[in-house]
Amino acid sequence: MIEYHLARLRLRHDISAAEEAAIRGAVSxxxxxxADRTIIHAGEQIGHSTLLLEGLMCRxxxxxxxxxxxxxxxxxxxxxDLHSYTLKRLDHNILTLTACRVALVPHxxxxxxxxxxxxxxxxxxFSTNLDAAIHRExxxxxGRRNAMSRMAALFCELQVxxxxxxxxxxxxxEFPVDQIELAECLGxxxxxxxxxxxxxREQNLVAFRDxxxxxxxxxxxxxxxxxxxxxxxxxRQSAYGS
Amino acid sequence: MIEYHLARLRLRHDISAAEEAAIRGAVSxxxxxxADRTIIHAGEQIGHSTLLLEGLMCRxxxxxxxxxxxxxxxxxxxxxDLHSYTLKRLDHNILTLTACRVALVPHxxxxxxxxxxxxxxxxxxFSTNLDAAIHRExxxxxGRRNAMSRMAALFCELQVxxxxxxxxxxxxxEFPVDQIELAECLGxxxxxxxxxxxxxREQNLVAFRDxxxxxxxxxxxxxxxxxxxxxxxxxRQSAYGS
DNA sequence: CGCACTCTTGATGGTCATCAAGACGGGTGG
DNA sequence: CCACCCGTCTTGATGACCATCAAGAGTGCG
Numbered sequence: 001m002i003e004y005h006l007a008r009l010r011l012r013h014d015i016s017a018a019e020e021a022a023i024r025g026a027v028s029x030x031x032x033x034x035a036d037r038t039i040i041h042a043g044e045q046i047g048h049s050t051l052l053l054e055g056l057m058c059r060x061x062x063x064x065x066x067x068x069x070x071x072x073x074x075x076x077x078x079x080x081d082l083h084s085y086t087l088k089r090l091d092h093n094i095l096t097l098t099a100c101r102v103a104l105v106p107h108x109x110x111x112x113x114x115x116x117x118x119x120x121x122x123x124x125x126f127s128t129n130l131d132a133a134i135h136r137e138x139x140x141x142x143g144r145r146n147a148m149s150r151m152a153a154l155f156c157e158l159q160v161x162x163x164x165x166x167x168x169x170x171x172x173x174e175f176p177v178d179q180i181e182l183a184e185c186l187g188x189x190x191x192x193x194x195x196x197x198x199x200x201r202e203q204n205l206v207a208f209r210d211x212x213x214x215x216x217x218x219x220x221x222x223x224x225x226x227x228x229x230x231x232x233x234x235x236r237q238s239a240y241g242s
Numbered sequence: 243m244i245e246y247h248l249a250r251l252r253l254r255h256d257i258s259a260a261e262e263a264a265i266r267g268a269v270s271x272x273x274x275x276x277a278d279r280t281i282i283h284a285g286e287q288i289g290h291s292t293l294l295l296e297g298l299m300c301r302x303x304x305x306x307x308x309x310x311x312x313x314x315x316x317x318x319x320x321x322x323d324l325h326s327y328t329l330k331r332l333d334h335n336i337l338t339l340t341a342c343r344v345a346l347v348p349h350x351x352x353x354x355x356x357x358x359x360x361x362x363x364x365x366x367x368f369s370t371n372l373d374a375a376i377h378r379e380x381x382x383x384x385g386r387r388n389a390m391s392r393m394a395a396l397f398c399e400l401q402v403x404x405x406x407x408x409x410x411x412x413x414x415x416e417f418p419v420d421q422i423e424l425a426e427c428l429g430x431x432x433x434x435x436x437x438x439x440x441x442x443r444e445q446n447l448v449a450f451r452d453x454x455x456x457x458x459x460x461x462x463x464x465x466x467x468x469x470x471x472x473x474x475x476x477x478r479q480s481a482y483g484s
Numbered sequence: 485c486g487c488a489c490t491c492t493t494g495a496t497g498g499t500c501a502t503c504a505a506g507a508c509g510g511g512t513g514g
Numbered sequence: 515c516c517a518c519c520c521g522t523c524t525t526g527a528t529g530a531c532c533a534t535c536a537a538g539a540g541t542g543c544g
Binding site: 067083085122186231 | 284285301303304305306309310311313325327328329330333334353357360363364367368370371372373374375377378379380381382384385386387428429468472473475479480483
């Protein structure tokens with residue numbers, strides 16, 4: 001059930017059998033949500049964190065005119081709102097992009113397991129810091145990349161993050177969002193997303209069709225994006241206490 | 243010495259006398275840096291975190307063409323790189339915007355005090371999550387706000403964050419950066435920053451002259467920015483264990 | 485079969501970038 | 515002390531990128 005989550009954690013840190021058992025024991029409930037449902041609204045009090053088991057979710061904020069900006073995409077194995085453990089209420093909304101299955105982890109349980117296992121406290125703190133690193137890369141994208149390299153960068157990021165949990169290979173991955181949602185990630189309009197997708201396709205870099213991203217030239221795509229996966233902190237990280 | 247830092251922490255959480263003493267004891271060294279020095283380079287191994295005592299610093303990333311994007315401004319009392327405690331190496335650079343005085347806190351010391359005081363672990367985890375919340379607001383700005391409201395939003399944020407440590411009132415605060423650095427925060431060129439500043443000045447909202455921001459109409463400025471300080475999590479937060 | 489939504493493409497325009505040049509101001513050295 | 519120099523600020527002219535408006539095609543669903 002939480003295999004994606006464990007795969008994600010174990011890419012970077014050692015998780016003992018006892019720690020794994022503690023994480024499994026922290027889940028209070030499994031829930032299913034339909035697509036396009038805002039499951040957490042900015043400002044509301046929250047008593048649990050949401051672990052994404054299947055599907056895609058995102059964090060978004062919006063302005064009064066209704067312009068929506070997505071700040072992060074969540075893939076299976078991610079906590080969508082681990083940061084609510086310390087923040088209690090969020091400054092953004094959390095939305096399902098597809099039908100989703102999630103596991104709820106009450107903050108009280110979270111507290112128990114991080115007190116019992118300091119390594120888990122470290123690993124989960126790391127995890128929220130990784131979210132922040134992804135935010136910074138998006139700040140760079142939105143501030144300094146043009147539409148093409150911005151979209152390329154998004155596809156590169158997703159390819160890596162989905163590959164970690166076995167949901168992407170080098171050539172393709174499912175990405176069941178529409179062009180409107182893509183635009184909301186990239187700070188563009190859906191019209192311009194459409195044209196940018198065409199350019200990427202015509203340059204034989206990547207195609208986005210039928211809810212699937214097909215990468216025709218990964219190196220070329222990464223070059224266009226100036227993609228450096230360092231911000232995703234892949235591979236073994238320094239352990240707690242080392 | 244770390245009074246700004248304590249003020250910042252105590253705005254949101256209770257810090258006991260013993261905890262305060264532990265924080266004070268964790269500082270290993272005080273250093274001074276000149277303006278415009280990159281004190282931490284992306285990718286290098288780090289064994290300590292840097293607490294900003296005086297001056298302004300920022301986090302930035304850049305592209306190969308040299309285009310620089312600032313992701314966050316640090317004000318006195320902030321840790322510039324508390325997240326390096328779990329990340330060890332950073333995905334971005336840290337730069338002094340002015341001459342700065344900092345206190346170094348070795349990660350080993352940090353570990354000692356958060357193990358001794360779980361409340362401090364919670365408070366510092368919160369602190370890195372607050373950085374992420376600021377990143378998200380910048381994502382919204384860069385993705386969906388135009389130049390005027392983007393700049394207004396930045397000034398609103400800084401006014402609040404500086405006021406927390408007593409370095410701003412409702413009317414003005416020192417902000418010793420140039421228009422180039424402002425542009426690097428806002429994803430604009432310095433030329434357009436110059437024109438946008440003129441508009442804000444002509445509308446009697448805010449003026450930026452002689453390294454100082456003078457707010458003529460705070461309500462109006464906040465309206466232009468659609469500024470909602472909720473993302474800064476002002477005021478008392480839920481305590482650890484409640 | 486019809487409706488609603490997304491996708492696609494064209495036409496036009498606005499915001500912001502780029503290029504350029506002069507003004508201003510602070511620091512330095514003769 | 516003044517001249518010079520360099521970086522920043524300011525403004526103008528032009529253009530690129532992306533938004534907006536609009537309309538037809540495609541697709542899935544009731």
